[in-house]
Amino acid sequence: MQVKLVPGNSAGTVTAYYLSSQGPSHDEIDFEFLGNLSGDPHTLHTNVFTRGKGREMQFHLWFDPTKDFHTYSILWTHGIDFKNQESRGIAFPNNKPVRIYSGLWNADDWAMQGGGVKTGWTKAPFTALYKNFKADACVCLSAASNCPSKKSSTDSASSDWWNQELDFTSP
Numbered sequence: 001m002q003v004k005l006v007p008g009n010s011a012g013t014v015t016a017y018y019l020s021s022q023g024p025s026h027d028e029i030d031f032e033f034l035g036n037l038s039g040d041p042h043t044l045h046t047n048v049f050t051r052g053k054g055r056e057m058q059f060h061l062w063f064d065p066t067k068d069f070h071t072y073s074i075l076w077t078h079g080i081d082f083k084n085q086e087s088r089g090i091a092f093p094n095n096k097p098v099r100i101y102s103g104l105w106n107a108d109d110w111a112m113q114g115g116g117v118k119t120g121w122t123k124a125p126f127t128a129l130y131k132n133f134k135a136d137a138c139v140c141l142s143a144a145s146n147c148p149s150k151k152s153s154t155d156s157a158s159s160d161w162w163n164q165e166l167d168f169t170s171p
Helices: 157-163
Strands: 002-004 013-020 028-034 043-050 053-060 099-106 129-131
Touching: none
Parallel strands: none
Antiparallel strands: 002 129, 013 028, 013 099, 028 043, 043 053
16 A cells, blocks of 8 residues: 655544454554654554454654655565564464455544644644555455465566565665
8 A cells, every 4th residue: 555644743643554353352453654743753553463462563764754655565474474473472363354444533542642642633634645555365255265375386586575674774
C-alpha cells in the first residue's frame, strides 16, 4: 500500500492499514502511523497479535511521510520469523482468516505522549491518502488454506527480495 500521511499538526490522529481476524481473541498485524505536532518526527506503531495477545513496537521514521507517497508492505509467508516472539509467549498468527482494513481515526487518549496531547480539531479536516494497494494472498475458504507450501521452482531469482532486510541506509 502506498500512503501519504496527514500534513501539519495531526497530533492525536492515527492513520492505519492492517490485517485482522474477527472476535475477542483476534489475530492482527498493523501499520499505525501516529499523528504528530508539526516538525516532530513521525512515529510508526506496529502490532502483532495472535489469539488476542500481542506485542507492540514503535519506530521514529527518518523521512517525512507527509511530503509524498511511501510504500509499506506486510510480508506474511511460510517461515516468517518475528524475532523473540515465541520466547515472549506470542505465537505467529496463522490459524484464522484475516481481512484488510484501513482508516484514519481519533486516538488522542493514547497516540500522542500517552494521551497528553489532544487532537487539535481546529486543524480539521484531517486527510490521509492511500493508493496502489496490491495483495498477493491466499484465499481461505475453510479451515484449510490453498496457499502453496514452498516457493515455486519457476520463480525467478529476482523474486528473492523477501530475503532482504531493511535498514537505515536502504533506499
